Amino acid sequence: MDVAVGIVAQRDNERAQDLAAALVNALEAAGASAVVDEATGAAIAATPVPVDSMDDRDLVVSIGGDGTLLFVAREVSPVPIMGVNLGEVGFLNAVAPENAVDVVTDVVADIARTGRVEGRELARLRATGVDEDWTLAPALNEIVVHGRRRGHGGGATIEIRVDGQSYAESHADGVLVATPTGSTAYNLSEGGPLVHPATDAVIVTQMAAAESMPPLVVEPDTEISLTVTDADTAYAISDGRNRQRLEPPATVTVTPAADPVTLVGPQANFFDGLDKLE
The missing domain is CATH 2.60.200.30 (Probable inorganic polyphosphate/atp-NAD kinase; domain 2)
Structure with missing residues (x-):
């Protein structure tokens, strides 16, 4: 199946924008379609769309801290979400930036092969x-x-x-x-x-x-x-x-709430995250 991915990068974060560009290139090379949020689209060469219009995607990738993922969940749920952590704690964002391209492309390959998205449901x-x-x-x-x-x-x-x-x-x-x-x-x-x-x-x-x-x-x-x-x-x-x-x-x-959030990919280690709390 053709897999459609949305990417939302933390606003005004150059590191997040660079990673979004790398993900777009890797996904398109793998045969998937990728769009980014409008703010990111103004900074990189990628198709921009409003975040709330990503609700027809197979997967949305959130790049930033937990606040970015909370925003994405409000706009696109029940579309499955993967979080890439650019923050300090990252209870919701378990994917490290250096692993993001490999993890996202592997998950997209699984979706293309099986037609399913595996993840953990979070109640709202x-x-x-x-x-x-x-x-x-x-x-x-x-x-x-x-x-x-x-x-x-x-x-x-x-x-x-x-x-x-x-x-x-x-x-x-x-x-x-x-x-x-x-x-x-x-x-x-x-x-x-x-x-x-x-x-x-x-x-x-x-x-x-x-x-x-x-x-x-x-x-x-x-x-x-x-x-x-x-x-x-x-x-x-x-x-x-x-x-x-x-x-x-x-x-x-x-x-x-009727619809939980489906969090895709590696899960954060709860106890490691506690060590980072102030």
């Missing part, structure tokens, strides 16, 4: 308004609900209910609901637990709560509802980027 979360009709883009790392701003005078009272049962209610900067993938990100900085990425679970962590409960780990199909009061404005945010303004009192439900 979906935030939905109860009082208003809105749904945020699925989150690979976390959903956060917080008040007008972080810090003194900017929080809100947030009640956490788990499958309809009250778990905690306190004035807090916010509440964070994370996947195992996101346990090493914002969740960890707020005192939440590390959860191995192969675990099926959802993590609920209060952020600077006046009357705090321990972080809670629940089954992945659990419905978490967060009711915000005692604030003039609040926000629900998916993976730090997509946000919905709330007018308290307001309730947000967090549930599993």
Whole structure:
């Protein structure tokens, strides 16, 4: 079969652009078709397309840090994604730059031969308004609900209910609901637990709560509802980027998203990555 590949390079990163050019040349030499994101296409000799139009590709390669891969996942999922790591930690990006051409071309050859893409599925979360009709883009790392701003005078009272049962209610900067993938990100900085990425679970962590409960780990199909009061404005945010303004009192439900992200290629060593955390 003819294999179509999309390549997204970290913006304004010359090293990422050079690697994208090398991948385009190697893929086209191997008989695959390759396109790049528009910003990269302005810097190298390759066909540029909007990232969100790569959703018809067989594989999308993300070159950069975990933030680049999170962006790619929002735009192209459920297309399988491979991450090439130019960052420091790289929990999601397991392919080293020096190995990228060989790894990508080997995977593309497997797809051409078998017609299948083998990978690991990563669960995502979906935030939905109860009082208003809105749904945020699925989150690979976390959903956060917080008040007008972080810090003194900017929080809100947030009640956490788990499958309809009250778990905690306190004035807090916010509440964070994370996947195992996101346990090493914002969740960890707020005192939440590390959860191995192969675990099926959802993590609920209060952020600077006046009357705090321990972080809670629940089954992945659990419905978490967060009711915000005692604030003039609040926000629900998916993976730090997509946000919905709330007018308290307001309730947000967090549930599993229908489509996971499929991560292709070598998998990052979770414990090696922990050594790089500050």
